[in-house]
Amino acid sequence: MNTITEFRDPIHGYIFANSNECAIIDTSIFQRLRQIRQLSGTYLTYPGAQHTRFDHSLGSMHLAGIAGDYFLNKNLIDKELRNDLRMSALLHDIGHGPFSHLIEEVMTEKNNITHEDIARKVIHNTEIKDILNLQGHDHKRISELAVGLSKNRSKFVNDLMTGGISVDVMAYLLRDSHFTGVEYGKVDVHRVINSFEIFEDSLALNQAAQYAFEALVISRFEMFRAVYFHRTVRAAEIMLIRSISLADDLLHLTDISDLERYLALTDEVTLEKLSELETSGNSSFIRAKKLAMDYKSRKLLKCVFEKPVHRKDLFLDRIFNQKKFRTSIAHEIAADADVEPEDVYLDVPTTPSVPLTSSHNDLSSIVLVSKEYGNLNFQRIPVTDIPLLSSISGYFNVMRVYTTSEHRNEVERATKKFFDNEEYSK
Numbered sequence: 001m002n003t004i005t006e007f008r009d010p011i012h013g014y015i016f017a018n019s020n021e022c023a024i025i026d027t028s029i030f031q032r033l034r035q036i037r038q039l040s041g042t043y044l045t046y047p048g049a050q051h052t053r054f055d056h057s058l059g060s061m062h063l064a065g066i067a068g069d070y071f072l073n074k075n076l077i078d079k080e081l082r083n084d085l086r087m088s089a090l091l092h093d094i095g096h097g098p099f100s101h102l103i104e105e106v107m108t109e110k111n112n113i114t115h116e117d118i119a120r121k122v123i124h125n126t127e128i129k130d131i132l133n134l135q136g137h138d139h140k141r142i143s144e145l146a147v148g149l150s151k152n153r154s155k156f157v158n159d160l161m162t163g164g165i166s167v168d169v170m171a172y173l174l175r176d177s178h179f180t181g182v183e184y185g186k187v188d189v190h191r192v193i194n195s196f197e198i199f200e201d202s203l204a205l206n207q208a209a210q211y212a213f214e215a216l217v218i219s220r221f222e223m224f225r226a227v228y229f230h231r232t233v234r235a236a237e238i239m240l241i242r243s244i245s246l247a248d249d250l251l252h253l254t255d256i257s258d259l260e261r262y263l264a265l266t267d268e269v270t271l272e273k274l275s276e277l278e279t280s281g282n283s284s285f286i287r288a289k290k291l292a293m294d295y296k297s298r299k300l301l302k303c304v305f306e307k308p309v310h311r312k313d314l315f316l317d318r319i320f321n322q323k324k325f326r327t328s329i330a331h332e333i334a335a336d337a338d339v340e341p342e343d344v345y346l347d348v349p350t351t352p353s354v355p356l357t358s359s360h361n362d363l364s365s366i367v368l369v370s371k372e373y374g375n376l377n378f379q380r381i382p383v384t385d386i387p388l389l390s391s392i393s394g395y396f397n398v399m400r401v402y403t404t405s406e407h408r409n410e411v412e413r414a415t416k417k418f419f420d421n422e423e424y425s426k
Helices: 018-024 026-034 040-044 055-074 078-092 101-111 116-126 127-135 138-145 155-160 167-180 189-193 208-226 230-251 261-263 265-274 281-295 314-321 323-337 407-422
Strands: 003-009 012-016 197-198 201-204 302-308 343-346 365-372 376-384 399-402
Touching: 003 018, 003 055, 012 018, 012 055, 018 026, 018 078, 018 127, 018 208, 018 281, 026 040, 026 116, 026 265, 026 302, 040 101, 055 078, 055 155, 055 189, 055 197, 078 138, 116 138, 116 261, 138 155, 155 167, 155 201, 155 208, 155 281, 167 189, 167 208, 189 208, 197 365, 201 208, 201 302, 208 365, 230 265, 230 281, 230 302, 230 343, 230 399, 261 407, 265 281, 302 407, 323 343, 323 399, 323 407, 399 407
Parallel strands: 201 365
Antiparallel strands: 003 012, 197 201, 302 399, 343 399, 365 376
């Protein structure tokens, strides 16, 4: 590898980087990831969750290297692709902005832009492109592979980068579990990687490692319940999302036309911009500033209602799938509580409980490989035939209503009244 640098990592021990990788790591564009927390405002609930996109990117590169070596030793890839896998994993989060997925929620809603879109833009339009090409990497190939859209390479490498058993998922589960102190994310990733097979150009798993795959998916599910969609974590996140959205017309936080300006935004820089906003009497800007300042002092929104959701209920299914419908309900609750509509927040999860495939489709099946008399036998198993996965497939079925502390009693009463009304489903 021509290793020149080693990073002492609490998750993987030592992570090694060669001169090409270090040239990318040493850029200011990559170094900015040190100032973007992996889990946004989760540290307000789990104080140890201070790890960053920088740490995660190194871990992803490390696991991509392990997987690359595994496939290289089986003569399924060459050294060039093995190096591309490491480089692509290193760069897969280079497009993340401040507060990671939170600002992305606003970007997606306003302009249908994701951090993957921005990653490709960064790789194509900054010094990253020049460094990659000088090293002999094809920057276009790296940008496609980094976001799981490789067309000229085998499809299974997309699965490895962004699918349900990708190095990205494995890397963030291990790291998030460690720094939050939650045990659920401890997955035997080496068992999963060393069980990889290829079937019809897609990733498959050795049948003996089915339990390790199930453990990975269940661990992700439990981490969402315990950490990612924790009610207090979401309170902080809702505040930031709403603040960014309200202030965006003035601060242009989601505008990526000026890439240099966008890449100068970090968590703390953005929070200061929101907290010091010149409101000029504008009600939206006043609210955005207050939300940011309350976030800084940890005066978080209060959850006044939580309801497990059965998706067979057509009314509740509309709540999950129609934002306008959620807004109308929030307004109705606010009117009954005699508060401003902006003081009622109806929150539902939008992340599938079982990770999507690299093509962003629902995971409907997995391919298991067994060996009999020296021959490999491949069997496609529907997820519905795997009891553990079937039981959690769909979405995290919970709905919550939040409000400010001063309106807690009124909104709680109005919300319970609304959802206790048998007529609401009509």
